[in-house]
Amino acid sequence: MTDLPRMGMVGNGLNASVVRSSIPSAVDAMVLKIRGLIADGGLVVGDSLPTERELCERFQASRNTVREAMRILKAYGVVSVRPKVGATIIDDRMERALDLFSFNTLDISRRTFNDIQGFRRLIEVGSVDTLFDLMRPEDIAEMRRINDQLRAAGTIAEASELDFRFHLRIVSILDNRAVRDVYGIMKPVIIRIMERAKELHNFTGDTYEQHAAVVDALEQRDRIRYQYALQSHLHIGIAFFEDSAEEAVDRDLSDQG
Incomplete structure (x- = not known):
């Protein structure tokens, strides 16, 4: 029976690393939230996303987290980010692939x-x-x-x-x-x-x-x-x-x- 508590502990061992790797980072979570915003809001190519400040307030996230999430979405070919214009939804996924x-x-x-x-x-x-x-x-x-x-x-x-x-x-x-x-x-x-x-x-x-x-x-x-x-x-x-x-x-x- 002594092995069961030991297996349940995460501490600094292997189990800890497994648990950590299975938990999405704040940036990963933000990417999912923005994608959900696009889907739930019925947004299509050409529509604008909320501003960086609005996303921070909506999701209670830091500016760095939102910016990094937007970089990932840009790399996916889902959004285009331009100075003074903000983020616009695009569909360049095929080109990225x-x-x-x-x-x-x-x-x-x-x-x-x-x-x-x-x-x-x-x-x-x-x-x-x-x-x-x-x-x-x-x-x-x-x-x-x-x-x-x-x-x-x-x-x-x-x-x-x-x-x-x-x-x-x-x-x-x-x-x-x-x-x-x-x-x-x-x-x-x-x-x-x-x-x-x-x-x-x-x-x-x-x-x-x-x-x-x-x-x-x-x-x-x-x-x-x-x-x-x-x-x-x-x-x-x-x-x-x-x-x-x-x-x-x-x-x-x-x-x-």
Whole structure:
């Protein structure tokens, strides 16, 4: 029985740190209060928040706490704070998410590569029936135009950008804003994957031919051919990445030896 009181004490031990970390700070609490104010007050983009002094009085908080909370909301892309104007509600959350995601472009792990390509297969390959229902002749024409530009690209960066635009056009046919936004967030990593594949292989010719097969299958509404062409296209990129990763490991082991 003597252990029970000891476990209940927080003191200066591990339990104390756990309890402290589970309690939101004054700034965290203020962020939640301001977000609640926006939601409960029915405030929308373009509306102004109460002044700093008014927020301090409303929530019985210090000026430093309110200012720090506003900095966090600004970083989230929820508010814009300007001198003599105050805080205005905005919606730049997608841009902030994209900025954060772009930090992952320097090093792409094998798991990240496989996860991203797997997600793309779920969307681009798995949505074949919806694509057939919604696609229009102008979608086919635009994909062919982008692919022709890719074939003429002079650099890996240009070819990768056009490669991304080609696949984004496929996604756009779905007419689903959430899916398109997710692709926008993932763009820096997808572009890096495309660049890596093109560094290891013919950076225009092969991609052009693979894209052409995808468009042909779409135009002919050939479900099996479309899925095979697109899955093969994405799988080739995976194969290149895995070979490259294994070669890097071999080089590291050789250097250590």
